[in-house]
Amino acid sequence: MSATLQALGLDSSTADFLQSVPHDLVPGRVARVDKGLATVLTEDGPVRATWSGAILAAMAGDAQAGPCTGDWAVLRFWPDERITLESLAPRRSAIVRAEVSGTSKGQVLAANVDMIAIVVGLHPEPNIGRIERFLALAWESGARPVVVLTKADLVGDADAVAEDVANAAPGADVLVCSATTADGLEAVRSLLDGNATMALLGSSGAGKSSLVNALAGVELLDVQDIRDDGKGRHTSVRRELIVLPTGGIVIDTPGLRGIGLQESGEGLAAAFPDITALAEQCKFKDCAHLTEPDCAVQAALADGTLPVRRYESWTKLQREAAFMARRNDLRLRAETKKQWARASKSYRRDVNPRP
Template sequence: MKLNTIDMNNLGLTEEFIQEAKSYKDLFIGRVTSQYKNLYKVMTENGEMTAEVSGKFHYRVKDFSEYPAVGDFVMVDRTDDSQGNGIIHCTLARRSVFVRKSAGSKEDIQVVAANIDTVFICMSLNNDFNLRRLERYLAIAWDSGAIPVIVLTKSDLCKDLETKLNEVAAIALGVEVLVTTSTSDEGYQSLNRFLSNGKTIAFIGSSGVGKSTLINCLLGQEVLDTNGIRNDDKGRHTTTRRELIILPNRGVVIDTPGMRELGVIRADLSKSFSDIDELAASCRFNDCTHKNEPNCAVQQAIKDGRLPAERLESYWKLKKESKYEGLNSKMIEKEKISEMFSGMGGMKNARKYIKEQGRKKRR
């Protein structure tokens, strides 16, 4: 088979991954495109092949989230499966990862997509419209390391578009909002400027909001199965598992199944609730919980109508779920950094790492 039939750079392979891969002799780099039970589809320079993890990999894994996920770059023992399934020996370090708590589980973390540059948070402008759910998506997306973009779908079904846009703008602080419809050729063009060689975009959202339909529009052909709107104005569930799809010379997109539950493991509340953080700076007490303390700027904003009470309730709920209850924004960031670098010597090495990264950026 002819080598270099797949443009690995367009697939998202960066110099950072290439350098890391050099430490694994006699292995080849590939990217996970889909998974079904214990089998994976991995794209290498020679095309897509079926692969499974090695026995040693199984033995090393301590947590379900450490197994390969769609979007991961992995090291495999071959570049095609003409001689049998490939064997995945390790996963390269993730640059970003969108995770959620596994449905019905208190412990397991489910990796939705790895090594993504942009998260398209898709929400339809019909009965799926839910601001509280959108806040959850944004909190997880900001924490993933990727850039969130809100994609409002099925605008042709919305009778009060301006009202809904204003409601979204009030909670989507610092996030771009796109309005789309699949009923016209112009209805999805705004997505195209986020596509480029080597970039990875994950489509995240509830069942039936039109994720697969939008991807088909970008591809210019019906690659993914879709179903129409049901009588109750909700979309039918179509995507059954995560799948990475290549757009020639325009990077890759990851289609994900609809999520009925979005359990929070980690969240970036400082970005997703920056309005509350800004108000909190004017509270009388630095550790104000915004509940019963005197001179609370957040409670005052609610009384004045500048902040919806539901938004503060959502903030408290996400804080509790992500185990940050009782911590202010600075304490949360310290906690996240300590957890991130726990295996590297904690905060001391974290500060050293951050300084080194800062020097690299200034060069």
């Protein structure tokens, strides 16, 4: 399969970047990454590339500097047939999941996506709190979130559920579809107009890969065997970028078990604009919205304009983001202290050379 760079989702800032690199390098887009090897789609078809020294050096200092699905890259074709991925274009968006352990930096799930489809099966009944959590992650990325409720063929009241979800997803479109009957697929497909890139996120068994297959019109990806509980083990094991025959790019991802939030809380604020706006009206700038006088959040809870469920969901995520910030802060301080100790040791050595 080969495609023009436009069909691979090229945008103007990446095009500018590609103009600036030496012309013996070949541009392409990373479709998938398997331990030190990337499958890169170029105008002449897919190739497999290893990392250049520069990429390896960058990765040693920052794991996020490593190639990931959706990245734009330039490749060098060597006379001995090796292909190396020389450098990456600046990312215009990145979906980053906070690491549960390890470094303070998160893991990049996909880069350069225009839209994040949060895929949720309508059966069993969706967990709204989980959708809110996905929305916070999505808003944080710089891509536009949309909620795709799938498996509509399994329920009778899809529209009622869609309305509940829409109330929990201000600023995001909510679509209803079925991969099995193809109902509602055209609306999903039209999100990809203009060769947009859409990453699919969601729990395992939600129906992400089935949706990609339905959009492609071919069974490109493995889907889970029929199970009656609607959830279960992970079928997809890697992130994969797919160019649809009808135009547009989708990135399938394995179901996310834990979705750690980034510390900044910006995504959280964007996912809860209703509460953010209320909080600005509180009497005290540092209002904790608990027992303070003239708290606009408590007032909205009391008169029912803010559902308790949503308030509790926000509080939980808020606490989590604050915890992440504190943890990263501690880690950063420990790192700085270590660096300082090292620097002062070498300073002492320089000033007081051992005989």
